[in-house]
Amino acid sequence: MNKPISDQRFYQLRMGKTTLRALHVLGIAGAAGGFLYGLDSALWRNWWILAMLSGVVLTIWEIWRSPLWLVQLKGICTLGKVALLGLCYPWPALAPYLFSAILLLSIYIAHGPSQFRHYSIKHRRVLRGKEIKG
Template sequence: MGKAVSDFEFYVLRLGKTTLRAAHVLGVMGGAGGFLFGLESELWRHWWILAMSSGCLLLAWEIWRSPMWLVQLKGACTIGKIILLALCYPFPALAPWFFSFIALLSVFIAHGPSQFRHYSLWHRKVLRGKEIKG
């Protein structure tokens, strides 16, 4: 499984991930209005870049921490959110619906029961275990 992290390492990793999450939420908030209401991109582009870059870093963090994340509902739903976001560009009339569904899905994944988040689509069971990297 790998070596256990020290208390200091744990708090540094935890603070790093929390900082990335905060940046991601801030970027999504800043970009959402422009994205949903068709404002000129110059008004919200920097927020969108923050949301996308922090989101990519969070995705990489989760895969680094546990590659099983990809087959758990929390990972599969994140990949689904990325696909829905990509569909906003070829189908701009549906973008507000896709974006709203992404936001709702995010809440259910972040705050849902652990049995839901940790359920593996591949293994057809809840995968638990000590994840030591953050």
């Protein structure tokens, strides 16, 4: 059984995650020109590094918080975004379209209904919290 956390600890964790998300979005915005307009990588490399580092930390955070994230649509879509991103390297001409698809998927996952984000492919139902049954 998980013991409840204090309000102060909850606030600290929430602000930490919000800060990471803000840095991630800032990095993505800064790197967008490279994908959408084919700018020289020196112009957006640091933004890209910020986006990737914050994205990795956010992913680790989510898995640490709940391993269910890996079977919920929010986790599966995140891994799908990474796969789409990987396709930019063998097919750079498709990078603007792949990047746009990643952005649209990100927005849909972030702002879509919680029943969609928390749906578990493995369990075929909506799962919230750390419940792991069946």
